[in-house]
Amino acid sequence: MAMYESEHTKFMREWMAKHPEQAAEQKKGRALWWDKPQDLNVQADNSASRVPVKPYYYDINNH
Known part of the structure; x- marks a missing residue:
């Protein structure tokens, strides 16, 4: 087939x-x-500067 x-x-x-x-x-x-071309130093800086996102942004108990 x-x-x-x-x-x-x-x-x-x-x-x-x-x-x-x-x-x-x-x-x-x-x-x-x-x-x-990829710059590994820039990628590492971008990864290090990320802020964790809370599970549900609009939940007032998570702030």
């Missing part, structure tokens, strides 16, 4: 086969928004 493949997936597969230049454009777009 074949695996299900959505219409969108089929369309994107066909589109990428017909337009191979879009792969480079896709990588540029991904690098713009997602593939960023």
Whole structure:
């Protein structure tokens, strides 16, 4: 039995086969928004500065 493949997936597969230049454009777009170098010191500072959230914010007995 074949695996299900959505219409969108089929369309994107066909589109990428017909337009191979879009792969480079896709990588540029991904690098713009997602593939960023991570600074471990900044991540540690952000984690250390988090304030714990109480279970139910509007409960007057938890303040």
